[in-house]
Amino acid sequence: MGAERSSVVDEWFGMNSKSTGGTLQQVLSKFDEAFGDALDIGLDQVRAGILPVELTLDQLPRKFDAGSRHYEVEYHPAATQGSSEIESLLVVVSDATARVEAARLEERQKEVLSLFERLMHDRRGVLTFLDDGSRIVKRIAAWKPGEDTIAAKRDIHTLKGNAAILGVTSIARLCHEMEDASAEGGSLAAADRTGLQREWAALRGRIDQLIDSEGTTIELEESDYEEILGAFAAESPRDVLESMVRRWKLEPTRRSLGRLAEQAARLSAQLGKADVEVVVEDNGVRLEEEKWRQFWSSLVHAVRNAVDHGIEGSSERASRNKPGQGRITLRTRETAEGLVVEIKDDGRGVSWEKLRERAERAGLPCSTRAELVEVLFQDGVSTCDEVTALSGRGVGMAAVREEARRHGGRVSVVSEPGDGMTLSIQFGKTVGKAA
Numbered sequence: 001m002g003a004e005r006s007s008v009v010d011e012w013f014g015m016n017s018k019s020t021g022g023t024l025q026q027v028l029s030k031f032d033e034a035f036g037d038a039l040d041i042g043l044d045q046v047r048a049g050i051l052p053v054e055l056t057l058d059q060l061p062r063k064f065d066a067g068s069r070h071y072e073v074e075y076h077p078a079a080t081q082g083s084s085e086i087e088s089l090l091v092v093v094s095d096a097t098a099r100v101e102a103a104r105l106e107e108r109q110k111e112v113l114s115l116f117e118r119l120m121h122d123r124r125g126v127l128t129f130l131d132d133g134s135r136i137v138k139r140i141a142a143w144k145p146g147e148d149t150i151a152a153k154r155d156i157h158t159l160k161g162n163a164a165i166l167g168v169t170s171i172a173r174l175c176h177e178m179e180d181a182s183a184e185g186g187s188l189a190a191a192d193r194t195g196l197q198r199e200w201a202a203l204r205g206r207i208d209q210l211i212d213s214e215g216t217t218i219e220l221e222e223s224d225y226e227e228i229l230g231a232f233a234a235e236s237p238r239d240v241l242e243s244m245v246r247r248w249k250l251e252p253t254r255r256s257l258g259r260l261a262e263q264a265a266r267l268s269a270q271l272g273k274a275d276v277e278v279v280v281e282d283n284g285v286r287l288e289e290e291k292w293r294q295f296w297s298s299l300v301h302a303v304r305n306a307v308d309h310g311i312e313g314s315s316e317r318a319s320r321n322k323p324g325q326g327r328i329t330l331r332t333r334e335t336a337e338g339l340v341v342e343i344k345d346d347g348r349g350v351s352w353e354k355l356r357e358r359a360e361r362a363g364l365p366c367s368t369r370a371e372l373v374e375v376l377f378q379d380g381v382s383t384c385d386e387v388t389a390l391s392g393r394g395v396g397m398a399a400v401r402e403e404a405r406r407h408g409g410r411v412s413v414v415s416e417p418g419d420g421m422t423l424s425i426q427f428g429k430t431v432g433k434a435a
Helices: 007-013 024-029 035-047 053-058 098-123 125-141 148-163 169-185 190-208 222-233 238-249 253-270 289-298 300-310 314-319 350-363 370-377 396-406
Strands: 063-066 069-079 086-095 277-282 326-334 339-345 408-415 421-427
Touching: 007 421, 024 035, 035 086, 035 370, 053 069, 053 421, 086 222, 086 253, 098 169, 098 370, 125 190, 125 253, 125 289, 148 253, 148 289, 148 300, 169 253, 169 277, 190 222, 222 238, 222 289, 222 350, 238 289, 253 277, 253 300, 289 300, 289 396, 300 339, 300 396, 300 421, 314 326, 370 408, 396 408, 396 421
Parallel strands: 277 326
Antiparallel strands: 063 069, 069 086, 326 339, 339 421, 408 421
16 A cells, blocks of 8 residues: 555554555455455456456455444556556545444334334244344354354354344344355354344344333133133033143144244245245144244244245246145144144245255265255255355255254155145154143
């Protein structure tokens, strides 16, 4: 960096006006190492001239942070007349702090409004999201270098999915950035974990001012009221009455399935797909809320897969002689063997051949259908061709199975190309019993 420069450079980056301070990338690396490295590599590519100038300039980094300030960068090349070679490059750094902070403030206000609106019709669902999120963020913050990142990556992916669906975009964005960073470096940077913890604490602070989440309540619906009245009128035995009352402490799975159905509808809208019909069949099953909340939270991955990967676009469905509207069924039922939770869609089904290709690349057994189903639940394996803000990490299904196993469940998959997919989770006989 030359001595002739704008005085604001010294003010922003704490340089001595007489000091050259090294190259621009060296100076900025002190504040944002990733930006400095990317700029260094990008400028080398510009100098090499192997790729088109427009392409190499477009790949140069555009944003960085220095302390609490946010900066944006523009690059203006100058070429010798009649030549395509760059003679010099003007770098313009602008302080975008005010605009960035204003945008973040607006984003946070929208998040609070979104959560508050949901509180009006699903208070329990919002409180579950907040409590689950707090536990996840605590685990992520406690992660230490050298520890296995698999569980932490699953947590980040789960939090991202639930936050995005509920409109908490600031948390979803941070989680996505952490996934990108960990995919490149294989670790979880302390600054990223601290940033997530700080942003989550700020969110909880804003929401906790609006709600009183203390205390335990038992919510009864009219059907519960009519059922107990009918039992009294029929002079049912005391143990029958007691069993009915004890079940009031269990949450109807219809509520959890209903939340997943709403999430499916939101995802469908986000992805620009035609309306997806979501059918809920709870069959009167109830479960202990606290014990099962993480399991229901993990199922968002299976719902997202059904909407994103499973349900085809309208033109593709028409080409397969399917109804224009996709259908997803969310079901709980009790059988002689125990509880069954199912997520079924009528979409394109699992591409077993593509999954086999990915398995072979990863060196995983894949000669039988059973081995391919096992691959489906492996961390880091996905049939997606690209990573998006919603999917492609190969983490979600592994998180679903891990939570199912924590409750003693067995996961199975039935799918044929073009005929949709059914994810079934079988649990033992005692999971829904009231204490």
